[in-house]
Amino acid sequence: MQKEFVVANDIQLLPPFAEDLESFCDEAGVPMNMIYPLNLVLDEWLTNLISHAFHDEGKHDIVVTVDVGEQAVTMTVTDDGLPFNPTVDAPAPPIDGDIEDRPIGGLGLHLIRRLMDGVNYETSPAGTNCLTLVKHFNTPSDQE
Amino acid sequence: MKINETMVNDVLIVQPEGRLDGVTSPEFGDALSAKLDQHKAMVVEFTDVVYVSSAGLRVILMAAKKCRQTGGKMVLCGLSEPIHEVFEISGFLSIIDVRPSRDEAVGEFNKH
Numbered sequence: 001m002q003k004e005f006v007v008a009n010d011i012q013l014l015p016p017f018a019e020d021l022e023s024f025c026d027e028a029g030v031p032m033n034m035i036y037p038l039n040l041v042l043d044e045w046l047t048n049l050i051s052h053a054f055h056d057e058g059k060h061d062i063v064v065t066v067d068v069g070e071q072a073v074t075m076t077v078t079d080d081g082l083p084f085n086p087t088v089d090a091p092a093p094p095i096d097g098d099i100e101d102r103p104i105g106g107l108g109l110h111l112i113r114r115l116m117d118g119v120n121y122e123t124s125p126a127g128t129n130c131l132t133l134v135k136h137f138n139t140p141s142d143q144e
Numbered sequence: 145m146k147i148n149e150t151m152v153n154d155v156l157i158v159q160p161e162g163r164l165d166g167v168t169s170p171e172f173g174d175a176l177s178a179k180l181d182q183h184k185a186m187v188v189e190f191t192d193v194v195y196v197s198s199a200g201l202r203v204i205l206m207a208a209k210k211c212r213q214t215g216g217k218m219v220l221c222g223l224s225e226p227i228h229e230v231f232e233i234s235g236f237l238s239i240i241d242v243r244p245s246r247d248e249a250v251g252e253f254n255k256h
Binding site for chain 1: 163165167195197198199201205206208209212226230234235238239
């Protein structure tokens with residue numbers, strides 16, 4: 001089962017998008033314990049895009065596809081903002097040490113990397129960026 | 145966002161409702177910070193929180209840093225399983241006191 005969602009670059013649209021995504025995943029038979037991480041990583045990435053990728057005041061459509069396959073859920077997010085590769089451009093935040101050593105921020109991308117089994121980022125000559133996120137059903141990371 | 149408050153044995157119980165995301169977290173952060181100015185003993189109960197993103201984690205971390213500076217104490221309780229997992233993989237369980245129930249959270253303030 002596959003579905004395409006179009007979300008404009010307005011953070012207020014993310015909670016209703018999360019509801020739509022949850023309904024679709026539920027309908028497609030995605031287990032409840034997987035829906036939360038899928039929702040979370042899309043929220044983190046879309047929030048990031050909306051906050052940092054668009055430097056004009058204009059409206060930008062972000063296209064999200066969700067494909068529920070037999071072994072995995074594959075999601076893509078395509079935008080026309082400034083490129084930012086989360087797999088190489090973002091240092092991992094320290095997740096140990098005392099309270100004073102913990103930076104405020106940087107956790108969103110950490111959550112994406114930790115909760116997904118595959119993260120791939122590509123930019124096209126046409127100026128669009130596409131993040132692909134893959135989460136397998138019943139992988140060891142689900143039982144952690 | 146709706147935030148309920150109760151006092152139990154001189155401990156302020158703060159109970160936010162709904163989602164702690166990029167939309168609601170700034171408001172919740174301001175509220176939490178203001179309450180920490182008045183109360184040195186606080187429990188944040190997550191029973192009615194259905195979702196926490198990194199924006200919510202950020203608010204909790206800022207509150208924990210503030211407690212460290214001002215000598216306050218904050219204990220969390222009532223985290224659902226997926227929310228607990230988000231705290232765990234963010235490394236928060238080693239710096240923030242998280243208890244299963246409100247009673248256990250309040251009990252943390254009676255220890256000497």
